[in-house]
Amino acid sequence: MSKKIVIEPVTRLEGHGKVTILLDDNGNVDKTRFHVTQVRGFEKFCEGRLFWEMPVITPRICGICPVSHHLASAKAGDAILGVKLTPTAEKLRRLIHMAQMVQSHALHFFYLASPDLLFGMDADPAKRNIMGVIAEAPEIAVKGVKIRAFGQKNNRDDGG
């Protein structure tokens, strides 16, 4: 009897996803699919809008990497206008982009990956998450929060 295994939600990514694994009659894996179940429509609803709205709209694509979207849409606006950045502006942009990388990597490592690394892949899923890390190894969780705060504070101070 063929069987379907569903993994939902997908918890080590940012965003919504679902994995279905179809087994054949012998219990071997026949097909595996990764489903992206969320479609918000940014690519469509931005069409026809003013180009200078894009640095406000596109950061809402992702709560972890809004800076990347912000800078990409700013660059697109610069290209439309034929503008060359001043050296200071370019340095500031690079700075906030790197600060974002600091907080985004810290988020992935400390909040998403550390539970698997600390507790092992076979640990109870009810515990194998950031709440489990806070309970068992709070100093690691706090480190993650502080590294993220460093990146986010830089983004706030230099990005506005």
Place this chain on the structure above:
Amino acid sequence: MSNEHDEEVAKKLRANCKILMVWGDCACFVGICAMRNLFPKEEILQRYYSTESTSKDSKIPTSEDLPPLTEVKPVNQVVKVDCYVPGCPPSAKAIHYALAELLEGRIPVLPGEIMRFD
């Protein structure tokens, strides 16, 4: 709340908790996600699956595993909500206020001064 699965999850959450708090503009009043409601679903999916950068056979995927898209709604149109923490994202002050009130045993109602436009 943008597809049937989201609505099921909201109902499950509501059934299993005493206080339901919605976090962020999208949950409070839909926010930017409301812009999908301006277009028919077919047009949105067409844009995704038949453009220069996406799947080469340009077919819109249909599968029983994909939850059908619904009209985008705020959480309170699907289940009863007890408190709201708006913001995109909610500011640190707003989060702190909401959690502090909850820890004191009160349902937070955020004062206007700690909310802002972005």
